[in-house]
Amino acid sequence: MTSTNAIQVKGLKKNYNGFPAVHNLEFTVREGEIFSLLGPNGAGKSTTISMLSCLLPPSGGDALIAGHSITRASGSVKRTIGVVPQEIALYDDLSAHQNLVFWGRMYGLRGSRLSRRVDEVLDLTGLADRRHDRAGLYSGGMQRRLNIGIALLHEPRIVIFDEPTVGIDPQSRRRILDGVKEINARGVTVLYTTHYMEEAQELSHRIAIMDHGRLIAQGTHNELMRMVGGLHRITLTLSRKPAGLLALWRMLAGVHSVSEEGERVRLLVQDSTRVLPTLFESAAREETHITGMDIQEPDLEAVFLHLTGKALRD
Amino acid sequence: MFYIALKDLMRSLRSPFTLAFMLILPLLEAGLPYLAFSNLSSGLPVQTTRVLLVNLDRPVEQYPDFLAGNLLADMFRNDELGDLLDTTVGDSEAAARAAVDSRETDVAVIIPSGLTAALFGGEGRTEIEIYHDPALTLGPAVVRDVVTNFLDGFAGSLIAADTAARRAAEDGALLDDNSRLEIMRRYGDWAQGVGESLGQGIHPAVRYEASARVQPSESVMKAQIGPIMLGMLVFFAFFTGAISAQSLLHEAEQGTLARLFRTPASKTAILTGKFATVEILLALQVILLIGIGKALFGIAWGDPILVILNGSALVVAAGGFGIMLIAFMRTTRQAFLVMGGAVILTGMAGGTMTTWFVNPPALFETVNLFTPQGWILRGFSAAMRGGGTIEAAVPAAVGTGLGLIFLWIGVHKLKAKFA
Ligand SMILES: Nc1ncnc2c1ncn2[C@@H]1O[C@H](COP(=O)(O)OP(=O)(O)O)[C@@H](O)[C@H]1O
Ligand SMILES: [Mg+2]
DSSP, rough: OGGGGGEEEEEEEEEEEEEEEEEEEEEEEEEEEEEEOOOOOSSSHHHHHHHHSSEEEEEEEEEEETTEEEETHHHHHHEEEEOSSSOOOOOOTTTTHHHHHHHHHHHTHOOOHHHHHHHHHHHHOGGGTTTSSSGGGGGGGHHHHHHHHHHHHTTTTTEEEEEETTTHHHHHHHHHHHHHHHHHTTEEEEEEEOOOHHHHHHHSSEEEEEETTEEEEOHHHHHHHTTTTEEEEEEEEESOOOOOHEEEESSSSTTEEEEEETEEEEEEEEEHHHHHHHHHHHHTTOOOOEEEEEOOOOOOOHHHHHSSSSOSSS | HHHHHHHHHHHHHHHHHHIIIIHHHHHHHHHHHHHHHHHHHGGGGOOOOEEEEEEEEOOOOOOTTHHHHHHHHHTTOGGGGTTTTEEESSSSHHHHHHHHHHHSSSSSEEEOOHHOOOOOTTTTTOOEEEEEEETHHHHHHHHHHHHHHHHHHHHHHHHHHHHHHHHHHHOOOOOOOOHHHHHHHHHHHHHHHHHHHSSOOOOOOOEEOSSSSSTTTTTTTHHHHHHHHHHHHHHHHHHHHHHHHHHHHHHHHHHHHHHHHSSSSSSHHHHHHHHHHHHHHHHHHHHHHHHHHHHOOOOOOHHHHHHHHHHHHHHHHHHHHHHHHHOOOOOOOHHHHHHHHHEEEEEHHHTTTTTOOSSOOOOHHHHTTHHHHHHHHHHHHHHHHTHHHHHHHHHHHHHHHHHHHHHHHHHHHHHHHHH
């Protein structure tokens, strides 16, 4: 069973002078998945990452990374993972190329493997054209990409991203999210931390929600939604409103309520993905066109609000 | 470790700031006075000028016991001039001139045989000769003023004595020669006081001559620039040590140090790599400055082995000092101020700014011993002077020892910090 667990966190703790920044953390990241740690600033995400990457010794507990203990086999752990730190950490008076060569060497790459990986990462991060410019002259988004690229040089099986999209423009963020998915598609396990619920929702197979150093919930997105008993709200605009159609919809399994709101019809459903095809089919049979549609899923924001009584972002 | 040092060296050598502190500033500081060819002594605190007095004066028949040359010689022995002039007596004009040419003395004053005769209205003109080292202005000027004062005073006293004699004659009295001399002497004392408060030009009876044989660029400048360059070398090496050690703090602030600690490279290797950079930069600086000093200014550093010993001591001590200081700093801002201050203070206390002092106060010599700079200067200076092996090697050993102690303290503190 352990072979399918990329990361297994067992009662991890960290105190800063008595202040519990991370408290009895328990979670498991399966091989090949994208697992997100979602929590507001100060939740303890970076502290957790620092312990998992053997930068900080835990105050208690342990974690296994690909079977290696972070407290007893830090060398193996460091070689297995790639870490993208929250703060951009590179030499801004060196070029992208020089940075990559240096960090590659720090990970033990040499010779042709080093130059091949440097080229591949330059392509992956879209920095090949500017490879010889000083990193300090790059835009924030380019620096973030280089910051990520450094963590991928040694082809780690597990990559940990600590809030890689903080403070950048939407295009750069899009590019990074797509990059994370692409890396994962190549079989790399991803542990991703963020305080943006949209990112956790879009990327993750599974999500753990953290607050004040504790895990307060974890599961797939759907599982988390179910915790708040959330119903999808579907709002439809119809070409006409045959009475039989609305009556039929009220009787469908998974549909909680159907109400008319002027031109539009609002349905509360358990799972919009399952209900929507039936809605479209029955409308077609009644020769009614659905001309507009809006689906409002209950979101992680609602889950966080439900569990902590406060908003995820202040 | 090797790659960290390589990367740091590449970054440092591309930084104009580092280069300025390593090479350009020390060379400028040492070389500017040299290149400007200005008179170094003029800007320095007052130094004692060595005067060699040759009194060839002979009495006239009228006053067999009186010699004007002796009066002048007495003036040079005046206590008030004691700090300024260190007067010794010679007996040959040629020997006195030779002493100036060979820099054994700074000024030669030659009182001619006919001075007394000339002053009593006599036979022809006779000049008092002041022959001096061209590199000096202050000391020879003092000598010139003393002589001018004397001549003015003497002329005045003669007039006073004549006037007194005429008055006495009008009253029917006759002044004897001794009374005449007594009047002149008293007048002379008074005139000397007046004369000092007046600005004086060169008296026509003074020949003021700079030695043409002593070449300033060849000897004095060179003699001065060696110690100055040495002081700058030691001072700025400690600056380089402090600045290059700061790259550790800089990396900590940039997050790259934490990132390094996340790589499989060990902490010891990472820190060793950083320290190696500091020492390599220092070695480069010391070698280059010594080489450039020799090539550009013709500085003779002394026995190569002693220079290497002291150079290594400098590298170890300056590096250790920087690493120790950095271990106690929290931010680069703090480090810049505190370490800059520490390097300047210890540098000055160590005597790096005052290497050209001919007679440094005894307190300086003692304070020097409490700084690594002081010891290393001592070793280098001994080598430069051509001093004995022990004289140059012991300070080098002390400097190296201090450097190793600093390094040990720094490494322990840093290990605790990053544990
Ligand atoms: N080095 C430190 N010393 C003391 N407290 C710290 C330190 N680093 C983080 N903390 C505290 O620990 C808590 C968790 O911080 P962090 O792990 O950075 O949270 P996140 O990454 O989720 O924003 C915060 O309250 C923070 O102030
Ligand atoms: Mg964080």
